[in-house]
Amino acid sequence: MDAIEERIAHLIRQVEDLSDVVARQSGEIDRLERRVALLMERAAEAESEGQGSVPLADQRPPHW
Template sequence: MSEVMEERIAYLERELADLSDVVTRQSGEIAALTRRMAMLLEREAGREAEEAGTVPLADQRPPHW
């Protein structure tokens, strides 16, 4: 194999490793954000349940309507 091809392969292998690291990190961040979102939705549902007789926030019209 020529020297140029070996350099290209080495570059591509390094880029692949870097991209793999990014994807792994982002996967962890997405999982954490998904857990936080579920927690917040549960917390808000609990608040809405405590406010018996009111229209749930998701069903309310925005104030500018």
């Protein structure tokens, strides 16, 4: 019985550790998504200011 209780205690600890890792990674992913969105906005602004025309994302490819 003691061996089972010890294994359960270890498993509970592992689940808690994994939960902490998942929570931390979720926060990191949220921060990275915000940074990517900001970078995309900046790139679009720079592209539209630099060319004074339609951004490349809105243009048709040259083979059309």
